[in-house]
């Protein structure tokens with residue numbers, strides 16, 4: 001079972017393989033914006049993946065296109081609604 005650590009709070013919760021990071025964060029009781037409800041349209045769930053990037057699902061076209069339109073993305077940026085957890089632990093950094 002992968003563990004998800006959510007920074008800056010440092011909250012660590014067990015999560016389920018195949019669950020999106022957004023679903024796991026919300027299930028942990030941590031608030032984060034998700035204006036389009038997970039359709040890769042708003043970009044409000046942009047996060048940085050600090051550890052475990054390789055265990056996540058691959059970035060698909062819709063996510064790439066949305067990330068291209070966001071200011072401040074980096075090579076470890078993902079949309080939390082699109083990135084699905086794999087079998088290994090992941091640490092993410094939420095933005096304000």
Ligand code: FES
Nearest residue numbers: 036038040043081
């Ligand atoms: S919730 Fe809108 S892009 Fe993720």
